[in-house]
Amino acid sequence: xxxxxxxxxQIQRVLSQFDYxxxxxxxxxxxxxxxxxDVVSLNDRKELKxxxxxxxxxxxxxxxxxxxxxxxxxxxxxxxxxWDGNFTYGELNEVCEPPWPNI
Numbered sequence: 479x480x481x482x483x484x485x486x487x488q489i490q491r492v493l494s495q496f497d498y499x500x501x502x503x504x505x506x507x508x509x510x511x512x513x514x515x516d517v518v519s520l521n522d523r524k525e526l527k528x529x530x531x532x533x534x535x536x537x538x539x540x541x542x543x544x545x546x547x548x549x550x551x552x553x554x555x556x557x558x559x560x561w562d563g564n565f566t567y568g569e570l571n572e573v574c575e576p577p578w579p580n581i
Contacts, residue, residue: 482561494521545571 553568
């Protein structure tokens with residue numbers, strides 16, 4: 479059995495997320511649906527803004543179209559870098575391709 483160790487930063491991030499969600503639930507003045515919870519905290523928004531360089535523009539494109547464009551533009555660049563493996567956009571596209579043609 480493989481043991482996974484999380485860094486202090488990862489654990490702090492998860493705890494911070496739980497704290498943010500629990501605060502919203504405790505401050506609710508009415509019955510609150512899970513879908514009404516804001517899952518992106520102010521700190522997460524700041525971090526996302528650092529990563530993206532600013533606001534992200536909305537689009538009418540489907541996710542699969544956007545991913546295909548990224549594959550063609552960045553096939554050799556890293557798409558996933560995780561503790562259990564790494565994939566470039568091209569490799570990820572190969573393992574995610576549906577085994578049937580577009581209909």
